[in-house]
Amino acid sequence: MRTIAKRIASRTLEAGAKLPSIRVSAEALGVSKSTVVDAYDRLAAEGLIEPRRGSGFYVTGPTAPFSLADAGPRLDRAIDPLWVSRQALEAGDGVLMPGCGWLPASWMPEAGLRRAMRALSRRDPVNLTDYGPPLGLAPLRQLLARRMAEHGIEAHPSQIMLTDSGSQAIDLVCRLLIEPGDVVLVDDPGYFNFHAMLRAHRAKVVGVPYTPTGPDIGLFEQALKTHRPRLYITNSGPHNPTGASLSAVTAHRLLKLAEAHDLTIVEDDIFADFEHEPAPRLAAFDGFERVVHIGSFSKTLSAAVRCGFVAARPDWIEGLVDLKVATAFSSSPVTAELVLALLTDGSYRKHVEALRDKLARARGQVAARLRDFGLTPWVEPRAGMLLWMSLAPGIDAADIARRALAEKLVLAPGNAFSPSQSASGYLRFNVAQCLEPAVFTVLAGIFDS
Template sequence: MAKPHILQFSLMLNRASPVRLVEQVVLAMTQLIEQGRLRSGERLPSVRQFAVEQKMGISTVVEAYEQLVARGLLVVRRGAGFFVAFQGNVAQSMPTFKVSKPVIDSAWLLSEVFADERVPNKAGCGWLPSKWLDHDGLHQAERRLMRAPGAQQVGYGHPHGYLPLRLVIAQFLANWSLEVAPEQILTTHGATQALDIIIRTMTQRGDTVLIDEPGYCNLMAMLKLADLNVIGVPRTPGGIDVEQLDRLARLHQPKLFFTASVLQNPTGTSYTPACAMKVLQAAERHHFWVVEDDIFRELGQATDPMLAALDGLQRVIYVGGYSKTIAPSLRLGYIVCQRELARQLVHTKMVQSLTNSEITERLVHSVLTEGHHRRHVEQLALTLLDAGTRVNARLTESGLKPFAIARGGLFCWAKFEHSTLNAREIADRALQQGIWLAPGDFFHFTAPQHPWFRFNVAYADVNELVEFFTLLAKNDVRRQQ
């Protein structure tokens, strides 16, 4: 058995630093292990001995040791103490992998993009930069949550979701003239799960549903997995082509129509009041449900119509969420609908995943009620509107044609008219220069005639993107001459 290791040195700790002493100890010990000054199998001093030698509290040492165990640098042997875990020659023992460039396709977009750090310029991504999020508000809510009694942080939550949060959601909807009771609201693991619960509850294999086209690529994939007959309704700068909606509904008798009324992904467009009324009239005339995907509502304009409010939830099922305005990692969405339908959807939710994480629900509730969120969202909306205006102008200068004027939100939808290359080929060339583009093919059932792209206005206002398309346009002109 290895003899106890007696530290012959003092850790370099700065007790006046704002960095917690625990974190300093963990960093210093990690460096000692990586440098080989603490070797595999050596036993560390007891917690009490370490605390005495380093002149710190026992609780600090306990927390530091436990963090090192959790990171795999130490192991615990019951009755014997803490030992340095076997390190070996990590470089030699690990298999080598060739790091290749990502292949931009729909599978990558759905499953790998969130973890892929190989592309420096993410002009086609679907989330906000970290610096645009409300870090102070989130951290304040986290601190408040950590001070709550432990009994509030364990156990399953309510099937419908955390009641105080549902009351806040109801108040938000009341501001848009939609009066609902808490039992008409159920929380979900993000808006994507909300859509999935609706699909599983309200459709059967072979049913026909309508969807915005271009539309949300994740939703398109979910509908295909459910083996549904999916038909696209053309998107317009003012909403959708209502004449096509009426014609398709008359011919195919769909059960559901999935649409985004405000700042749609990928086009960034919103419904006009006239379009909203005609959609609701078509739903009534042809007896289909409208699923209003409205996660960008807070970033839109005060005049943007809410289908659920205009309809009173007679034929509209409303979906919202917080990943775009609080943080992408907070996977919390919600569904609002008629009471009886809500009971059916809750049953599907419980079968599928049981309740939500009430810790997450309490955290979101705290962010929404601490008094800073409204101002943050107002400023974010203005920032995105300004960024969208600039990106539209720069894309136009570089040879692209935006689909609509900037109305705020994350996305700009633009086509590259004068190109001999398709969207995938252009995306591949951009990738070679460290630029990730989201080709329009991902958002259509069939590839559009011209190369279309979705741009995230928070990332696309960069010279590299403009230079890429400007040069591409010039080279295409030379090839065509």
């Protein structure tokens, strides 16, 4: 493969050229025919050559020339709700990501994942080839119902539908409950992917200022009267990006306003397992009358093992199942089996307990280091990986983020989280991604200049 690929790259073999036959190649290279067959098959899979029935193998069209500009970070992209996600997901080797929203690979239970995958592959019977049922794997839904009950949320397994992610769950809820032009309230600042998804649904996004105990209730009520929104989407566990926690008083007042103004609340709870002491859950107080509850395991188990869920009242679950079948047909039964194995083998609780302790230490260490650059925590989070840091007056977070990106450091500037663009003086930091000394070396070069 290397020999042939090198000849194609050097143009010794031009596009359209016929490769030697399998027998000739085997004799020339001193290998077996089966080795050449395997090499040709792999080169064809990579698109370098193509088979032509009854004729042989031919070199395909030339590969696009390498572009140095494409290899580096895109400094010219506008800082919009997708800026941080795109920069972090497209980051190559050597790029540090204190602005991303997930844990480093070394913090995740990779050994447990590998063990569970091996066990799953040996188990008989197990569904490795077929579609899963519309609601998803029943034993996992039963376990999720028990886990939710630990947070005071009473949901029958039939009220829980598995999805491929928390984002897919929110997407399906939006498909079910809103139409283009409907108003949706979000926190300001709030998770930027909510804003991007709502744009995709052609909704009108209205931000409500967020406080250390939840949304500003006075301004929330004002927004209800002025805009008559259909939905409100929020985090009630550790809040993204601020790290704040919803208070019980604010939760009760929110639900009273929702009832008075016929508002549905979508509660994204993907950070739930980071908490030592659970914050109030709107679904626990509401009983699914007006609240849709969403979760996933991307933050604590694996972002590569895509598994989320949505819990809602029965008639909405019926509609969500229809939408899931129409748009995705099924969620992965293999992924569901894998998550179930990890949640039930006794290792998951130990893993998340260790994560909570590590994050608590990291929050203190990183906040202290950032204070040296004149940054101040907006709130002292009780849990989670996020710090919402205020910059010194006159410093623009977008400018800092662009300069950092040129040094292969991905930051999360405040206005990416703000519908009103009122957070230019803030940066969100992921403390677990800030422990590399090089992070602070780059920041020192920027803030000291």
